[in-house]
Amino acid sequence: MPPTREHAELKLQPLPHAGRSLAEQVISEVRRAVHTGAMVPGRLYSVYQVAEQLNVSRSPVREALLRLAEAGLVQVERNRGFRVVLPHPREIVEIFGVRLALELPAVRRVAAGAAGATGAAADLGGALRATMDEMAAAVGKGDEGLFFHLDQALHDHILVAAGNGRSRAIVGGLRDTMRILGTSTDDHSRTLRQVHEEHEPIVAAVAAADPEAAERAMRSHLTSTGLILAGQAARMQGEPVDVAALWASIVN
Known part of the structure; x- marks a missing residue:
């Protein structure tokens, strides 16, 4: 649909078309x-x-908008276009409420099974430590994208x-939603190094x-x-939201 006076002015840069899928690139550009x-x-x-300015067909743009709409970042209006919708603080708190409910018992279970670790359990410890080392290297390079990956x-x-595949899938979906929303704590509130340090315990x-310590550390981090x-969402929307009270009412 060609733009009309009804549509807002827009200025975007053409996509490089290399590497990731075009839909992923459109998502990144919209964010x-x-x-x-x-x-x-x-x-x-x-x-x-969007398609014209990014120099792509409308198909990847429509795919990207569908995913953004599922994540709650845009609202599609049939035969008219779309509007950007910022995430409400409640949505974010609800996402982390679910993550806490799934990831706390997971880390507790994993830590409880690590006593006298051999085989798969020992491999997990090595994988976690290796990932921490790679995260530290990403901090040194200032590579935010690699760090959060x-x-x-x-x-x-x-x-x-x-060992709970359903929990893993749910948490993965929630993290994808947060990624598509583009929310990151790498601002003045917390540096990449501080995020890395939160994972150490x-x-x-x-x-x-130590299951108790593992659960406490995961709870503190999340x-x-x-x-x-x-x-951040409350500030972006200019809403007078008491985030601590919202957290207490939904999570605690």
């Missing part, structure tokens, strides 16, 4: 445009506009070892076969991350 202000929440944009891998190692507790992200 970047929202963060830089090139796309304004609430304004109406057209698929035609490794962050996700570390959590996934624990979920795989816990989790890995150490698993290695020490709670810190969830509160920061919900606070």
